[in-house]
Amino acid sequence: MEDRPRIAITMGDPAGVGPEIIVKTFQDRSIHDCSCPFVVGDATFLREAVSWLAGDLAINPISSPQEASFTPGSVDVLDLENISAAVIPGQPGPSGGKAAVEYIRTAVDLAMGHQVEAVATAPINKKSIHLAGHTWPGHTEMLAEFTDTKDVALMLAGDVLRVVIATTHVPLDAVKELINREQLTTIIRLTHHWLLEHVT
Template sequence: MDRGEFRPVIGITMGDAAGIGPEIIDKALSKEEFYRIARPLVIGDAAVLADALKVAKVNVKIRPVNSSSSAKFEIGTIDVIDLKNINLSELKMGQVQAMAGKAAVEYVKKAVEMALKGEIDAIVTAPLNKEAMNLAGYDYAGHTEILADLTRTENYAMMLVAGKLRVVHVTTHMSMLQACASIKKERVLTTIRLTYEAVQRLGIPNPKIAVAGLNPHAGEGGLFGDEELKEISPAIEEARRMGIAAIGPMPPDTVFLRASRGEYDAVVAMYHDQGHIPVKMLGFESGVNVTVG
């Protein structure tokens, strides 16, 4: 690959073949602006991408390639590492299928393999379906867990970004009962540290990290729950001793608004919906999920 003029090679996994991934990829890669900043390489199924053109209604060609070095990255043509793992005649759009779930995981596996070899510079993932993955025999909760497993990463987290708002979760895909039981000092501290390091990589040398409470009004001094006193506050204090500008526990009903206005560089949320709701309210069509760790 010619890297004289650095435009990163972005491996784009196709996601669930029965979902919106193929259509969205076709539409996105039909735009010239994408090729000005990056070199996209889809990892998926060429026949599915070609079939999705009927729905996407864009004028592009689908070109199967064997490697990133053989891709041409030309506007009007989508290069795809074709794993040929979907039987198009058996694919039912909009329906949960084990075939599509298995294929979606295989795309991620191939992308990780290529990234670790330096054949691509980053991975962007189209949506997969957790139920379809489960039917295929995988018990992953989502992309974050797949990437952590394949890279043998012990400490990792999910960061959602929408404009100025960055949110990293202490817990994600589990019941509320399990999430509350999982709020422990070490887990909160690890998430604060991961958040701090991730935001530094975004070019902010000394980020301010707001830490949300778990309970209403961040526990109100123990009146509405003691997780803030027993687990969250000690984690914040330890983070400060490590030189991290951690603030909190902050009342969850106000901290996200303040962060979206630039008062904090990131927010550590305690559970899935606490962090997802504000991000989707502010950036439903523009927000992205970044795996950190």
């Protein structure tokens, strides 16, 4: 049995830097030493990113994670083929926002179905997400809805320091109106529970 975790990497907004970041990441073949990564996204956009970067990666479209080869020098792509209108690099738009949400939704469904051990997301564009008709302020709230999770918090983690954010996506002068005892208690409880489970 494979010891390396299977990781679904979402492509992010196709008009953004996600395809480029993914190609640069997969050009470092050591990514396969510690994981079995594949992309949930669009094979055409990844091929274009390989071309822009003068790379030599092979793009391998798949229809399920079980078809992935996890071969260094190639990118397995669960190709949703869901970009319905022209996407212009660097310009937010509803087509890119819709596609980015669908990549994340698919990856979350795979994780909830125990087909992957983790999900990593390339950058999304909040304006594109909103133009596509969604109102989430960011990833955290989107993931909470997709997993039917009531209490969530965003944790920034390094080797020795972990910081849990009490408010997200609000101007600094609005923070004082949003912080309250109940919210802080929930954040502290979530953090404590996570640390007990994951930090020894």
